[in-house]
Every structure is written in C-alpha cells, then in structure tokens.
C-alpha cells in the first residue's frame with residue numbers, strides 16, 4: 001500500500017493536507033510505527049515522503065438501514081436499523097454480538113441503553129485502538145470508537161516529561177493512547193462513573209505512569225499542577241473550567257471540548273471559556289465529528305497565560 005510518511009508530531013498537519021488534496025484513502029487504516037505514522041493514500045501528491053507499508057483494511061458493513069459502530073467484536077446498530085440486518089452482520093468472523101441503540105447518550109455518565117439483537121449473550125468486549133486495548137461494556141460506560149483519530153491528534157502534542165491530567169477519562173482511552181505513543185512523566189485520570197473507573201483500572205495495569213481516581217472532576221485536587229489538561233465532556237466542560245484552571249501550570253494547555261453548530265465555531269466556545277479564564281490564546285480548533293443534525297463536536301486547544 002502506498003503511504004505518506006511523517007514524524008508522529010506532524011501527523012495532524014499531514015493528515016489535513018491529504019484530506020484537502022482528496023488523497024487520503026478511506027479504505028485502509030493508518031499504520032503507526034515507533035516514531036513515524038504512515039497514511040494510506042489514494043493518489044500521489046508532490047513533495048511528500050511516499051513509502052510502501054502494510055495497512056489494515058477497514059472492513060465496512062453494508063446495512064439496509066441506519067448506521068453502526070463497532071466496539072471490539074460487538075456491532076452497535078442505530079435506533080432505526082432493521083433487526084434483519086443483525087443475522088447478516090453475524091456472518092462476519094470478527095463480529096460475535098449485535099446490539100441496537102435505544103435512545104441517545106444520557107445522564108451524568110453519558111451512557112447508552114442497548115438492546116440485544118443477536119449473537120453471544122453479552123455486552124462486554126475488548127476494543128483495540130491506536131495500538132492499545134480496552135475492556136468495556138458499552139452500555140455501562142461511555143465509549144465512542146469514532147474518537148480514535150481525535151485521541152491520536154491530542155497524543156501527538158504531548159511532549160516528553162509532561163504531566164497530563166485527563167478529566168472525564170472513562171475507561172481510559174486517552175491515558176492509554178498517550179502512555180503508548182508519547183513519553184509523559186505522569187498521566188492522572190479522573191472518572192466519576194465507578195464502573196468506568198473499574199474498567200480503567202483493569203485497562204491501565206501495564207502502565208505505571210498512569211494514576212486513576214474515581215472522583216468528581218469539579219472538586220478533584222492534586223498535590224501538583226499539570227502541563228496539559230484534557231476536558232472531553234463536550235456537553236458541560238464549561239462547568240469544570242474553574243477547577244481545571246486551579247490545576248493547570250502557568251502557560252499550560254487545555255483541550256476544551258464542546259458541541260457547536262458550524263456557524264458558532266469557535267465563538268460560542270470562546271465566550272464560555274472567557275467567563276472563567278481571562279488570558280488565553282487559541283492554538284488550534286479541531287472539528288472531531290458530527291453530533292446530531294447540524295451540531296459538531298469540536299476541541300479548542302488553548303494556552304492559558
């Protein structure tokens with residue numbers, strides 16, 4: 001497979017360049033090496049480092065109706081998907097369970113009701129992403145496989161020796177991907193859902209530089225301050241900014257997630273941040289997925305002075 005190669009820290013820049021040139025292949029996954037990342041390409045563009053690399057094919061499922069997510073060996077169909085799709089999906093050797101969403105993410109813990117449709121009678125699975133694996137039950141804890149690219153984008157910004165705080169850490173996808181691909185001194189993760197925390201403890205066993213706390217991010221305190229704080233709770237991250245500010249070093253970075261309509265990006269988020277933080281500089285605005293009709297999930301990377 002022809003791939004465009006770059007250092008991990010330049011991954012986002014190259015990816016955007018390939019998307020703009022309509023040259024990023026959507027049929028294969030990017031290959032992550034020790035220091036470099038390799039993006040599969042559908043056409044060559046001048047001035048790039050092009051090499052041959054083995055990339056994993058993205059297995060797509062054609063449904064009669066609706067969309068789906070794959071978490072480990074579980075396929076989660078959308079609410080409007082037909083039950084008849086389930087049997088067809090189960091013919092794939094890597095799928096063992098088919099579930100269907102009942103409603104949207106809800107409650108403080110952003111969980112999803114899932115109706116059993118076919119396959120093995122379980123809802124727990126092991127999901128692999130960005131070279132790490134996580135055990136989870138997608139009905140009891142929030143997890144979206146659609147955010148893997150965003151998790152890797154943030155990971156490539158983490159510098160050697162940094163102290164990173166991940167608020168709203170769920171089953172620990174951010175801490176794991178950061179620990180695997182960057183070289184921070186410490187990652188502290190805070191999750192209020194006791195079941196999410198329980199899975200995070202299981203998932204992070206092999207990483208001595210990750211500390212996990214089953215606490216409320218609003219009142220969480222720590223013995224030292226952090227170089228970088230991630231706030232992946234787009235629905236209400238603003239409510240936690242006062243505490244995040246207390247936990248951040250001078251000139252530290254916050255990754256602030258929000259849901260906005262296209263026309264409000266990034267002004268509505270800036271207004272929310274300004275209510276709590278006076279001096280900050282926007283480093284980047286990342287669009288990281290659709291959230292319902294007309295709404296996008298965005299991340300503002302800001303440096304706080």
Ligand SMILES: C[S@@+](CC[C@H](N)C(=O)[O-])C[C@H]1O[C@@H](n2cnc3c(N)ncnc32)[C@H](O)[C@@H]1O
Nearest residue numbers: 108109142143168169170191192193216217232
């Ligand atoms: C949108 S999810 C993100 C989870 C994880 N970071 C991920 O990418 O999969 C937000 C998480 O914040 C947790 N949460 C909600 N309120 C919280 C609070 N006050 N303190 C700590 N965690 C909280 C939820 O239980 C949920 O796991």
